[in-house]
Amino acid sequence: MSTWPILSLLVFLPVGGIAFLALTGRADAQNDRNARDVTLWTSLANLALAIVLAMRFDPGQEGFQFVEHAVWLPELGVAYHLGVDGISVLFILLTALLVPICIVASWTTVVERVRSWMVAFLAMEALMIGVFVARDALLFYVFFEAILIPMFLIIGIWGGERRVHAAFKFVLYTLAGSVLFLIAILTLASMAGSTDMDRLAATSIPLEAQRWIWIAMFASFAVKVPMWPLHTWLPDAHVQAPTAGSVILAGVLLKLGGYGFLRFSLPMLPAASAEFVPLVYVLSAIAILYTSLVALMQRDMKRLIAYSSVAHMGVVTLGLFTASARAISGAIMQMLSHGLVSAALFLVVGVVYDRRHSREIADYGGLVHSMPRYAALFMLFALAAVGLPATSGFVGEFLVIVGVFPVSAVFAACAALGMVLSAAYMLWLYRRVVFGGVPGGAPLPDLSLRETGMFLPLAILVLWLGVQPAFVFRLVEGPAAELAARLLAAQTGGGA
C-alpha cells in the first residue's frame, strides 16, 4: 500500500492554493491575473494527482485502498478515516477534471472579486473530494454539508438577477434534508458504537430502525439528486448560478445524492432499501417522464437543461435500487456521463450567454452560420444527452434498462420512453438555437481557443467512454456486484 497520503494530499492541495491566494495583496489587475494562474495550476496539479491515484489503484483488490486512519474524537468513535474504492476513484477524477475546466470557463467572464471566486472554487474542490474519500460518517457529513457554503457564495455573489433568492432557496432546502441526515448518522453511530463507515456497514440493524434511518437519509439524498418532487430548487439555482457554478452543480453536486445512496442507504440499510424499492421506482419513473415533459416546454435554455438533469438522474436512481450489478454499474456510468455531458451543456449555454447575455431560446437562431465549431460540439453533447450509442450517455442508460427489465418491464419501458422524450426536447432546443433563421443583432463569433480548449477534454471523454467504457466497469464492477448481492439477499431473505 501507498506510503504517502495521496488522499489527504488530494483534499489539502486546493487548501494550499487557498492559503496562497490569501497571501496575495489587494485586488488589482496583476493580482487577479496571478489568482487565476495559481488556481488553474493548483487544480491541474490536483488533476494530475487524481490520475496518479487512478493508475495506482488496483481494481482487482477487494475493499478500500490508500486507507488513512487517524483518531479524531476517540470518545465519540470518530476518526479521520479516508479510503477509496473504484467508485470513489471515478468521482475524484470527475471532480478534478471539472474544476480546472470551470476555472478556464470563468477566465475572462468573472472580473469582480476574482480572488474570492477562485477561493470558492478551490474550497469546493477540497470539499467535494473530501466527500468521495471519507470513510467516517461524521467526516463525510462535514464535507457533504460544508459544500453548501462555497456554492451558496458562488450563486449569491456572482449569480444572475435573482441570485440571493436562488441561493437561499438552494441552501435552506438542502439543509432541511441534511438535518435529518445528521440525526440518522448519530442514530446509526449510537447503535454501532462508532462512526466508521466500514463498521456501520458491518453492523446489523433491526428492520424497524432501518426504516426510520432510511427515510431520514432519503430526505437528504433525494433533495440532492434531486428526485421528484423535491427537485424544484434545481432550475432556479441553475438559472441564477454563473456558468461555472452550474457546471459544478450539475457535474458533481448532483452526484452527491446518488453517492450517498451508494455509501449509506444501500450498504448500511439493505433491508429497508429493499422495502422502499417500489417508492424509489415510482419516483424515478415520474422524474423521467414528468420532467422530460416539463423540459419540452421551457423557454430558458438553462432551465431546460436543469429539468433534463432531473430526468437523467431518474435513470440513475432507478438503476441504483435494482439488485443487479448491471443496473448499478449502469447507474454509476450514467452519473459519470451526466457529470460530463450536463457540465458541457451548461458550458454550451454559457458561451452564448457571454456573447448575448440572454438565456432565452427565442433570442437565438441560426448560430451554425457564424459558429460552426460551436454547432458541432453542441451537437455532440446534445446527442450524448439523448443517449446515442457510441457516446457515454448510451452505455449507462442501456445497462440500467437491461438491469431493470427482469424486475419490472414497465419501469424499464419508462426509462426507454425517456429516450424518446429526451430526443424531443434536445433536438428541438438544438434546432431553435443552432438552425433556422437568425434573429436580429450582430453575428456571434465562433469559439475562441480558450473555449475550444475547455470543451475538448469533455468531448473526447464523452466519445471515449461511449466506445471504450471498459475502464469504468473494471473499477465499479466489484463494488456494484457487492451492493447488488446485499440488496438481493435483503429482498429474498429479509433482514439485514
Added chain:
Amino acid sequence: MMAVAAVFLPLAAAVLAALTARRAPPVFAGIAATTMTALALAASLVVLAGLGDEPTRVTLATWIAVDGLHLDWSLRLDPLSALMLVVVNAISALVHLYAIGYMAEDPHRPRFFAFLSLFTFSMLLLVSADNFLQLFCGWEGVGLSSYLLIGFWYERATANAAAIKAFLMNRIGDVGLVLALAAIALTFDSLTFDAVFDAAGSTSATLLGLPALEVIGVLLLVGAMGKSAQIGLHTWLADAMEGPTPVSALLHAATMVTAGVFLVARCAPLYAGAPVALDLVAAVGAATALFAATIALAQTDIKRVVAWSTCSQLGYMFLAAGVAVPAAALFHLFTHAFFKALLFLGAGAVIHALAHEQDLRRMGGLARRMPLTCAAMVIGSLALSGLPPFAGFWSKDVILESAYAAHGPVAMTGFWMGLAAAFLTGLYSWRLVFLVFAGEARAPAGVVAAAHEPGWSMRFPVLVLAVAACVAGWWAHDLAAADAPFWRGLFAVTHHADVPAWVPVAPAVAGAAGLLAAWLLYLARPDLRARFAARTSAARAFLASGWRFDALYDSAAVRPIRRLGAFLGVSVDRGLIDRHGPEGIGRAALAGAVRVQFLQTGQLHHYALVVVIGAVLFAAWNLLIGGLW
C-alpha cells in the same frame, strides 16, 4: 482486413471530408468520398467472393464487459452481411458520384459528403454487427445521419421539422428495439447473435406470462417498423423528401429503410419459434403494401410518389419475412435497391433540369428533352410494377407466391392485398411516367426550353442502375430460395405446398393491368380521368393527406403532449410543488431569521474568508490532533 476496409473506409471518408471542409477546394470532399466508397465497394466484393461456409468474425475491440454481459466491436461475415455490404456500398458509391454533379452549386458540399459517408458507415456497422448492441449502434447512427441529411438545408423550417420528425418516429420504434434487447439479454443472458440464435431453438422461457420468443418478436417488430416506415410509424418517410434528392435515393434504396427488413431477416431463428409474432409481421407488411400504394396514387410531388412506393415495397418485404421466407424478402430488398435508386436519381435529374420543380402538375412532355432520363425512368417503372423480365418481377413474384403457398389466413389475406397493391403499383408508377414525360409541357416555356440531360457524373450512375434494374432479378434469382448455395444454410428451408398455375402469373398481370389503366386514364382517355376526378375529390384529398395520419397524430399526441408539458411546468411544478415546497420553506425561514438581514447587507464576500479559515483550521486540527504525518 478487406472486411475492415469495406466497413470503415466510408467512416474515414466522412472524417476526411469534415476535416478538410475549410481548407481543401470544395470539389475535393466529393471526389475523395466517392473514391473511398468505391474502394469500400471493391473490398466488399472481395469479402463476398471469399466467403466461407461458416460465418467468420473479425474482432476489433471489447466494448462492454460487465457482470457476465460481454459485447465486442466486431464484424460478422456471413452471406447476409456480405450481401448487404455489397448492396450498401454499391448504391452508396453511385449516389456519391451522382451527388458530385447534383450538389455542384451548394456551398456546403463538404458537410454534405461527410454526412453522406457517415450515413453509409452507420448502415455498414449495422449490417456487419455480430451482436445486437452493435447493430443498435449502427441503427442509431443511421437515425442520426438521416436526421442530419434530411435537415441539411437547415434554413428551411420544413426541413428542420421533417428531420426531427424522422428522428423521433424512429426513436419510438427504438423503444421497442431497446426493450427487445433487454428481453433477449434476460432470456438468453447474451446479446451475441450466435449464442442467442443457437439457444433460440430450444428455449421455452416465458416473459410476462407469454412465450419469450413471441414477446421478443413483437418488440423487434416495433423497432423494425420505425426504421422501415411500416404503417403506424411511417409518417416520417414522405416528409424525409425535404433532404436533397441523393439522400432520398440512398435512404430509400440502401442505408435506412432496409434496416428493418434486415433486422427481421437476421432474427429469423428467433421468429421461427414465434408464429404469432411472425403473423403480425406479415399482417403489418401486407397492410403497409396496400395502404402506401393507395397514397402514392394521389400524390402530386414527384418525389413523394416514389417515397410512398418505397413504403409499399417495404411492406412486401415484411410480408415475405412474415410468411417465413426471409430469403425472398432479402431478394426483393436487393432488386428494389437498384430500381428504387434508379427512380430517385431519375427523378432528381428531372427536378434538376426543371429548376427544382417537384410538382407533377407542372411537368409533362419531357421525353424529347431528356430521352435518356426518360428511358431510365421507364425501366425503373417497369421493374417497380413487376413486369417481366425486369428486376422487380422476379422478387415480387416469389413473395406473393410464397404468401399464397403459406396458406394461413394471414398469409392468404396478405396475398390478396399484395396482389391489389401490385395493380396499384402499376397504376401509380405509370401515372408518374406519363405525367412527367408524355403529353404537353405544363412548365413555363423558359424552364422547359432550358431542360436538359444532366452531366456525366449524374448520367453514369443512372445508366449503371438502369442496367441493374434490367438484369439483377434474372441474374440473382437464386437468392429467393433459402436452399440456394449462396445462403450456405443460413435460413431454415420451409417447404410450402405447390400453388395453382395462375398464382405465379398473377402479380405480373396485375402490374400490367395497372399500366393499362394508367395508359387509359392519362394518355388515351383524359376525359374519363376528368370525370373520375370530379367524383372522387374527397377520396383523393383523403389519400393525398396520407389517410390523415399526420393530422391524427398531431391532435392525438403532439399537441396534447405539449399542452401537458406546459401544464406540468407552470401549474404543477411552479404553482404547486415549488410554491409549497422550497419556496414555502424559504418564506418561513426568511420571515423570522435575523441572520438573513445580516447576509443581505452586501458584505457577502467576507464569507469567502470564513471558508478559508475553516479549512485551514480543519487542516491544522488534523495535523495536530490526528498526528497524521
